[in-house]
Amino acid sequence: MKLYDYILSGNCYKIRLFLSFLDINYETVPVDYYPGREHRFPDFLEINPLGQLPVLVDDEVKLRDAQAILIYLASKYDTSGRWYPRNPEAMGKIAMWLSFAGTEIMNSSNARLHDMLAYDLDADKARANAHAAFRILDDHLVEVGFAGQEWIAGTQPSIADVACFPYVALSRDGGIEHDDYPAIQSWLTRIQSLPRFIDMPGIHFMK
Amino acid sequence: MSINFNKYHWFAFYASQQIMPAEIRARSMWNTDIAVWREENGSIHAWKNRCPHRGMRLSYGFIRGSQLVCLYHGWNYEGATAQCSYIPAQPNLKGPKTACVRDFACFEKHGLVWISTVAEAEKEPDFSDFGEAEQTIHFCRSIFVNESPGLVGEILKTSIFIPYGNDLADGAKLKIETSQAEHHQTGANYQAIWQSGRDKKKKTELTCQTEVRNNAILVNHYKDDQGNEGSLIFALLPIDDKKTGVHVLFSGDFSSQSLTSAKRHYAKWAKRMRWSIENRNLQTDSFNPWI
Ligand SMILES: N[C@@H](CCC(=O)N[C@@H](CS)C(=O)NCC(=O)O)C(=O)O
Ligand code: FES
Numbered sequence: 168m169k170l171y172d173y174i175l176s177g178n179c180y181k182i183r184l185f186l187s188f189l190d191i192n193y194e195t196v197p198v199d200y201y202p203g204r205e206h207r208f209p210d211f212l213e214i215n216p217l218g219q220l221p222v223l224v225d226d227e228v229k230l231r232d233a234q235a236i237l238i239y240l241a242s243k244y245d246t247s248g249r250w251y252p253r254n255p256e257a258m259g260k261i262a263m264w265l266s267f268a269g270t271e272i273m274n275s276s277n278a279r280l281h282d283m284l285a286y287d288l289d290a291d292k293a294r295a296n297a298h299a300a301f302r303i304l305d306d307h308l309v310e311v312g313f314a315g316q317e318w319i320a321g322t323q324p325s326i327a328d329v330a331c332f333p334y335v336a337l338s339r340d341g342g343i344e345h346d347d348y349p350a351i352q353s354w355l356t357r358i359q360s361l362p363r364f365i366d367m368p369g370i371h372f373m374k
Numbered sequence: 375m376s377i378n379f380n381k382y383h384w385f386a387f388y389a390s391q392q393i394m395p396a397e398i399r400a401r402s403m404w405n406t407d408i409a410v411w412r413e414e415n416g417s418i419h420a421w422k423n424r425c426p427h428r429g430m431r432l433s434y435g436f437i438r439g440s441q442l443v444c445l446y447h448g449w450n451y452e453g454a455t456a457q458c459s460y461i462p463a464q465p466n467l468k469g470p471k472t473a474c475v476r477d478f479a480c481f482e483k484h485g486l487v488w489i490s491t492v493a494e495a496e497k498e499p500d501f502s503d504f505g506e507a508e509q510t511i512h513f514c515r516s517i518f519v520n521e522s523p524g525l526v527g528e529i530l531k532t533s534i535f536i537p538y539g540n541d542l543a544d545g546a547k548l549k550i551e552t553s554q555a556e557h558h559q560t561g562a563n564y565q566a567i568w569q570s571g572r573d574k575k576k577k578t579e580l581t582c583q584t585e586v587r588n589n590a591i592l593v594n595h596y597k598d599d600q601g602n603e604g605s606l607i608f609a610l611l612p613i614d615d616k617k618t619g620v621h622v623l624f625s626g627d628f629s630s631q632s633l634t635s636a637k638r639h640y641a642k643w644a645k646r647m648r649w650s651i652e653n654r655n656l657q658t659d660s661f662n663p664w665i
């Protein structure tokens with residue numbers, strides 16, 4: 168299995184983190200995203216015409232989009248079935264939060280790209296949108312927490328937690344603090360305390 | 375009685391249950407960035423959130439035993455003294471005396487961490503009239519409203535509250551029988567008749583009184599004609615002139631199942647309250663965050 172990867176990418180980290188949770192061996196193909204912009208050149212565009220990381224290649228299967236890759240990996244390799252439970256309610260809820268991770272939470276990534284890599288983006292708008300998204304996630308965690316639910320889509324961690332985690336955890340790189348979101352903070356700590364958790368620059372181990 | 379956001383007072387800063395041993399959290403109070411953290415043994419500290427070395431937010435760091443370790447260059451600060459005790463780059467040097475974090479008085483009560491940024495406020499506030507002493511006070515949630523503390527306090531002080539246990543289904547009706555004109559001095563003081571949404575014949579009569587205690591705590595005490603009694607409590611935190619924290623708590627007798635429902639009830643209200651304060655321009659006068 169091959170992961171086209173960039174170390175500072177939160178989307179690539181979603182996959183590295185999940186592969187670690189599943190304890191699966193794989194090979195990384197580092198892509199010179201910055202400053203080389205290798206992902207915008209024809210060799211990489213053949214792999215993903217959108218010019219985005221990550222991409223996963225597993226035998227004949229080639230997939231782009233971190234959320235799609237999480238579904239594939241959980242469906243194929245998670246023998247416990249807990250990361251992507253096959254029941255309609257769980258699947259619907261997980262899809263809902265995977266989509267949230269790929270859209271609303273990406274505002275946090277945009278603010279970070281602006282601040283760290285000087286991308287030409289409206290950073291203030293990205294920050295405001297990210298705060299709106301974090302508020303929704305915090306409210307959700309508060310409310311499910313009343314009945315003892317500690318994870319986004321159920322009583323067990325799922326790929327929805329993996330997909331939402333990186334750009335919430337990395338948001339401070341883009342000037343988005345977590346101070347107003349105590350339920351998010353406790354949830355981040357729970358993820359960082361899971362067995363086989365791995366770090367990346369900007370996201371550290373708990374101990 | 376008015377709400378008094380005097381800097382010389384204590385404010386409810388954080389929910390105790392949201393800071394576990396060896397955890398560190400932060401937010402502002404009166405524009406001052408404050409880190410609040412627990413030693414591994416559970417003792418709590420509130421410090422200015424700024425490393426004396428190069429100004430890094432201490433809340434980005436981590437806890438080792440009784441020490442807070444700054445994320446940037448790893449300087450260690452001892453919980454009890456707030457004094458630098460170890461510098462990794464100079465292991466043989468004792469931490470310089472001047473490398474000392476500003477610490478604030480803090481203590482825990484009613485599930486909240488209370489802080490004062492002023493040294494003279496060494497005396498703890500009097501909580502004897504906080505709620506019904508014999509009843510447990512339950513924490514619902516902390517919620518942040520993007521409006522000034524003064525405005526949030528005024529709106530909450532004069533708001534009408536519907537305690538948990540009343541039927542909020544569609545079609546429910548609230549009729550305020552009496553409400554005092556001098557509202558703004560005294561807080562809300564009213565009798566409400568609550569008509570159930572499901573069973574139109576069922577009416578509940580409530581007597582409510584909102585009071586300001588310890589300057590920035592609003593206590594709404596209610597009694598209904600079924601003999602239920604309790605309090606809804608909002609402990610306000612002035613964050614800066616554009617943001618206010620509201621810690622929502624309540625007291626009363628609840629089974630564990632109804633406690634969960636009561637938390638949901640008050641959390642739902644809290645979100646609607648936040649919306650109604652932040653979107654005042656979109657509302658009609660009849661907006662009631664409870665329905
Ligand atoms: N929907 C995709 C988005 C992936 C994405 O935006 N990746 C970034 C790196 S973190 C990227 O490659 N951006 C391309 C660019 O900015 O040129 C996913 O979830 O994987
Ligand atoms: S800034 Fe804290 S150790 Fe240097």
